[in-house]
Amino acid sequence: MLSVFPSLLSWSQISPLIIRVTLGIIFIFWTYRTWKKGSATSTQKIASILEGMAGILLIIGLWTQVAALVAIVDLIVRLIERTSKKAFLTDGVNYYFILLVMAISILLTGAGFLAFDYPL
Numbered sequence: 838m839l840s841v842f843p844s845l846l847s848w849s850q851i852s853p854l855i856i857r858v859t860l861g862i863i864f865i866f867w868t869y870r871t872w873k874k875g876s877a878t879s880t881q882k883i884a885s886i887l888e889g890m891a892g893i894l895l896i897i898g899l900w901t902q903v904a905a906l907v908a909i910v911d912l913i914v915r916l917i918e919r920t921s922k923k924a925f926l927t928d929g930v931n932y933y934f935i936l937l938v939m940a941i942s943i944l945l946t947g948a949g950f951l952a953f954d955y956p957l
Contacts, residue, residue: 853949898952
């Protein structure tokens with residue numbers, strides 16, 4: 838099938854860049870929010886540190902697929918927590934599900950443009 842805008846296909850490496858930077862910013866924000874509230878348990882703080890490290894790695898594009906794998910595990914845990922409360926397909930679950938799809942996309946497609954682990 839022919840593409841409607843074939844000239845845009847030359848920019849295909851920009852979309853993983855946008856996805857990974859957005860995902861990284863969200864994970865860094867979650868870390869900031871956890872540490873700002875101050876009443877987090879030690880397990881939540883450890884998970885928050887992992888989220889923050891994954892967010893930084895996603896933004897700079899270093900070990901991107903490993904960071905995406907950490908994000909996938911974290912998002913699956915969040916989804917299980919939400920759905921165990923019988924809150925399937927509510928706003929919070931939809932949000933985590935979209936982020937999970939973004940993380941899986943980064944895992945499968947790679948870092949994209951402007952990354953340290955850009956495939957040669």
